[in-house]
Amino acid sequence: MSMKYARILLKLSGEALMGSQQYGLDQEMLLHYAAEIKSVVDRGVQVAVVIGGGNIYRGISAEKTGVDRVQGDYMGMLATVINCLALQSVLEHMGVQTRLQSAIEMKAIAEPFIRRRAIRHLEKGRVVLFGAGTGNPYFTTDTAATLRAIEIEADVILKGTKVDGIYSADPVKVADAIKYDTIKFSEVFEKNLQIMDMTAFTLCNENKIPIIVFDVHTPGNLLRIVDGQSVGTLVEF
Numbered sequence: 001m002s003m004k005y006a007r008i009l010l011k012l013s014g015e016a017l018m019g020s021q022q023y024g025l026d027q028e029m030l031l032h033y034a035a036e037i038k039s040v041v042d043r044g045v046q047v048a049v050v051i052g053g054g055n056i057y058r059g060i061s062a063e064k065t066g067v068d069r070v071q072g073d074y075m076g077m078l079a080t081v082i083n084c085l086a087l088q089s090v091l092e093h094m095g096v097q098t099r100l101q102s103a104i105e106m107k108a109i110a111e112p113f114i115r116r117r118a119i120r121h122l123e124k125g126r127v128v129l130f131g132a133g134t135g136n137p138y139f140t141t142d143t144a145a146t147l148r149a150i151e152i153e154a155d156v157i158l159k160g161t162k163v164d165g166i167y168s169a170d171p172v173k174v175a176d177a178i179k180y181d182t183i184k185f186s187e188v189f190e191k192n193l194q195i196m197d198m199t200a201f202t203l204c205n206e207n208k209i210p211i212i213v214f215d216v217h218t219p220g221n222l223l224r225i226v227d228g229q230s231v232g233t234l235v236e237f
Contacts, residue, residue, distance in 0.1 A: 004228035007046040007122060009149035010037065011142065011159045012216065014052030014083050023055060025086050034090040036222040037127060041096055045226050046122040048152055049129045050145035051087065053079025073137035077104060080141060081131035085109065088129055097126040103135030103144070115151045122152065142196035146203040157209055158225060159196065160216025165233035166193060182234045195235065204235075211235040 012033060019026025041047055056079035057072075067075070081102055088098045099121045102110035110131060111117065121128050133144040142159075149157050167177040168191070185205045188195060195201060195213060204211055214221055214232025224231045 003040075003043055003045050003226045005045065005155040005226045007152065007154050008040070008048070008226065009145055009152070009154040009157045010047060010049045010222070011145040011157060012049060012051045013054065013161060014056065014080065014141075015054035016160075016162060016216070017051075017083060017086075018055040025055065025083070030086055030090045032217070032219070033087060034094055034096070036216065036219070037091060038094050038096050039220070039223045040226050041125065041127060043223070043226070044125075046125070047127045048118070048122060048148060048154065049084075049087070049127060050141055050148060051080055051083040051129070051131075052141045053077070053083060055079075056082060070137040073133075073139075074104075077132040077135070080133060081106065081110065084129040084131040091127060097124075098129060099126050100129045100131055103130070103132040106132075113148075118148075119152055128152075140197045140200065142200035143203070146196075146200040146209070149209055150203065150207045154209065157204065157211045158222070159211060159213045160222075161213060162215065162217060163213075164215040164218075166195060166213050166235070168193075180233045181230060182236055185235060185237060188235060205237075208237060210237070 017025050017029050019029045037047055053076045057075050084100050088100050091098050100110040101113045101118055103113050105112050118128050130148045133139060133141050134147060166180050166183060169177040171177045212225055212232050212234050221231050
């Protein structure tokens, strides 16, 4: 069955993995993420995943606790690997083949990131999880997701969030905030909308990779998107 998007980069929030907990991993959220991914893999879609690490450690907050910012960023990168390992385990329990590639070499648990190898895994139907961000401090997992999407020539970046798209203002704080079904990259710059960090967003713009921001918590949304249905907000050129 033909899908609108043949190869996707799915960016997931690490903080969402906490569920109702204060930190750590919520089993129900892991199962939900895995089920959503499996639903599109079963349709022949090639899936790469980048997960944040905010449920375990946020490097950007390191200096508040007396930890050096660079050291804190590396700790955050390791947190993303923990999340990748957890999701990898649940996916494989569901019968989905996976490979974990890390930007920081960890021979015992992950392959090093090699672009050609990652693409080959995708072509064989394996879900590729990219851990450890870019491997460099001062870069967010949004930037890592964008960079990997460019490298593997993904058709689209799907940013799974807790809101159902992009609004003119924070819908939690502004009751009459307007939701956009589609919006141009230029409009996002003009309106100064906070979709992802500016480095990541600029990379998407320069490399002509569309972004869809959607509610990942609603079951079936991921499959609806790759099937071509209008879900969330599409950022286009």
